[in-house]
Amino acid sequence: MFMNKKRLFFLFLLLLISVTTLFFRKDLNSLYQRVAYFSFCEKPILYRIGNIDSRFELTKQELMDRTSTAAEIWNRSYENTLFEYSPEGDLEINLVFDERQTLLNKINRMNGSVSDERNSLESRIANFKRWQEEIEQEMDALNKEIESWNDKGGAPPEKYDELNRKQKELRVEINELNKTAQELNQTTTNINQRVTNLNETISSFNSILQVKPEEGVFIPYENKIEVYFYTNDDELVHTIAHEMGHALGLGHLNHTDALMNPIVSENTQLSNEDLSLLNTFCSEQNRFELLKNDMRTLVNNYITRINKN
Ligand SMILES: [Zn+2]
Known part of the structure; x- marks a missing residue:
């Protein structure tokens, strides 16, 4: 017995969807996490302290203090509290030791x-x-x-x-x-x-x-910040605050004195460019905009990948 054309088409479509999902499972998961956990600057992002490799010689309390200093950089610059500590917070801050x-x-x-x-x-x-x-x-x-x-x-x-x-x-x-x-x-x-x-x-x-230039990263689909190394307290605060900016949804800035500049520094202040990035982001972004932007990125990534192959 032969399948009719309609059923064959349906099966083909199912296969296509499965393959696409498999191929983009990381992107799709990250997209889901971003939409699901996105805060819109209205409610604070709750953070907690995760793992600290003992080789860092930094206590949990000390990391908590540095993280709270980093959170304050954002909190004092916006009308709502953007980051708040909670032992059950979603955003995890970790110190991951490596050869650097x-x-x-x-x-x-x-x-x-x-x-x-x-x-x-x-x-x-x-x-x-x-x-x-x-x-x-x-x-x-x-x-x-x-x-x-x-x-x-x-x-x-x-x-x-x-x-x-x-x-x-x-x-x-x-x-x-x-x-x-x-x-x-x-x-x-x-x-x-x-x-x-x-x-x-x-x-x-x-x-x-x-x-391996990154001193720290924000991993969106795991909702965690990892810091790999730092030379002094200000640099640690800077790195955590910078990655918190990414956790909020902010991108990079080219201005040298911006906290969201990708180059590591001991800067622990928001520049005017950081402030306007934050305010624009918080006022203009909504869940639909976010989804639209992410879909656009996903499609662009897909096109880039196809062109590479
Ligand atoms: Zn960055």
Whole structure:
């Protein structure tokens, strides 16, 4: 028995829908999550603290404080509270450790010890120079005294013994001075070697950064923020606040002083451009607009993918 044409067409359509769903399951899921969790700036996005890798040496309370500072950057700039902490919040903030933070920790440690050693070396060199001058002065004085006795035809036996003793003492001191000079040279070589190691570590950090530049990301379909590394508290606050901007639905800005500029900084203020981006977004976007934009992106992605294949 043959299927009629109508049934065949229906089956084909079903197959097409299944294949499309399979092909775009990630995009469709992210689209669903975005529409389902979108807040329209009216209700605050509730956030919670997720996982903190213990290698970050940051307590949960400390991450909570930094996140609350980041949330405040947005909250004080808008009429409604945009972000609020809740232990059951949807938006999860995580610190995920990777090799970049390992390298950064190493760089910070090396930097600290190199500069400590450099400071101590500098003060040792200064002491050494003072000591060297003292010995030179003593030597000059002694030589002058010996010369003046020689001019007089030689020193009396008591004086002669005294001058001899002084000369021996000075020789011992000069030996010690030379030993110290050798030690100082060795320390200088060691520090230079450490500076070379430090520079190598910095350059491998930079080359990883070329491939994996994101200090943090917002993952829409999992509704979570992941921070991978940071150099100081301001940078951490900046990264969390920037990713919160994405969680809200904001895109990037090119202005260098904008928090939504994609380049990492220690900026923890919203610029005028950030403010107008936020206000435009909150006033103009609605669920239908959002869906329309996302559909447009989805179609564009589809076209790009087709063209690539
Ligand atoms: Zn970004």
